[in-house]
Amino acid sequence: MKKWKVIAGILLFGSLWGFSEVIIGSTIQDVGLPSGAIMTGVFAIFFLVSSRIIYRQPGMQFGIGLVAGGLRLFNPFVGCHLCSAIAIMAEGAIFELIWYRISFDFSELKTTIMQGSMGIISAYTIFVGGYIVTQILTPIADGANFYIENLIVFMPNILARGLIAAVIGGIVLPITILTKKIDITIKDRLYYPTTIGLSILCWFVVIGNWFVA
Amino acid sequence: MGKEKIIPILALIILIIGGTSSAYVYATQIDKETISINGYEYTIDQLFYMGEAKTIETMEGEKTGVSLEDLIPKLGVGCPSCHEYTIMGKEGYQKTVDWDIMKTGVLADIKKVYFPDTAKSFWVGDIVEIEVK
Incomplete structure (x- = not known):
């Protein structure tokens, strides 16, 4: 696959994920639902797995996390923008590590039990991992000190919060794999305008939302 | 042990960890006015x-x-x-x-x-x- 095609894909999926985190995540938070777990279980799993289905390129999900986290930084009015940005970037990297040994044709995940199990593992691990990474890096990035005892005391809570993400991920991943059966082909001459255009739209809305807020 | 066994077992372990942690957090939550x-x-x-x-x-x-x-x-x-x-x-x-x-x-x-x-x-x-x- 052409290098530029993959880069455009990273930009598109990262922008869609970042857009979801900022716009939909804030709405979920406003109604008092556990936005972090829902965003990971639904949107992170959907965008990371579907990009893997479509492009089949190693390293791509790490790049998607970087783009999504970067976009999240542009909306400081929703939740903790620095913590969220770090967590999203970590989630992309952790997903890449977990899926390292899973083949790109998903041959191991033929049954619903395997798909659901992988959804549970992926969502829980990236949520808990992202949470831990952000608890360590946010104080450091913010110029304060990191205290390991603060993390240890809060670990049961982090492990508990991941349960919601795990259950959602166990449902969303099999549904996402179903999209393999949908055949959408975009002609090359339309591919770049579509991906770049949608990405720009996501960034435009998020940054515009920043000025409006 | 193949992936077809390890993956469901890992998922089950994760659900047990999450469930146990939730019970622990609920049981140890401090709720006071002061x-x-x-x-x-x-x-x-x-x-x-x-x-x-x-x-x-x-x-x-x-x-x-x-x-x-x-x-x-x-x-x-x-x-x-x-x-x-x-x-x-x-x-x-x-x-x-x-x-x-x-x-x-x-x-x-x-x-x-x-x-x-x-x-x-x-x-x-x-x-x-x-x-x-």
Whole structure:
């Protein structure tokens, strides 16, 4: 696959994920639902797995996390923008590590039990991992000190919060794999305008939302 | 053991860890009306009576509460700059800050601290204790 095609894909999926985190995540938070777990279980799993289905390129999900986290930084009015940005970037990297040994044709995940199990593992691990990474890096990035005892005391809570993400991920991943059966082909001459255009739209809305807020 | 066995087993272990942790968090959650500061219990009204009110500008707009710079010395903490302060929420969430950060903050009537120049992760809510170290 052409290098530029993959880069455009990273930009598109990262922008869609970042857009979801900022716009939909804030709405979920406003109604008092556990936005972090829902965003990971639904949107992170959907965008990371579907990009893997479509492009089949190693390293791509790490790049998607970087783009999504970067976009999240542009909306400081929703939740903790620095913590969220770090967590999203970590989630992309952790997903890449977990899926390292899973083949790109998903041959191991033929049954619903395997798909659901992988959804549970992926969502829980990236949520808990992202949470831990952000608890360590946010104080450091913010110029304060990191205290390991603060993390240890809060670990049961982090492990508990991941349960919601795990259950959602166990449902969303099999549904996402179903999209393999949908055949959408975009002609090359339309591919770049579509991906770049949608990405720009996501960034435009998020940054515009920043000025409006 | 092949992936077809390891993956479901790992998923099951994760669900058990998540479920057990949820039960633990629920069982150990501290729910009380007072805030323990430096070993003594205070209601939020008492703290507001003791300390001066202050409004700070944060990334979420203005926040008003009792000034921690004014309150902490009044609670018997000698040499405030010699200590670090661990602010604990009822769900176990806690953050430790030094005096340079602490003195900029306010404690709002919803038992939440706000600091003007830190990430929101330092804004601990549902505070049950401020430990002076």
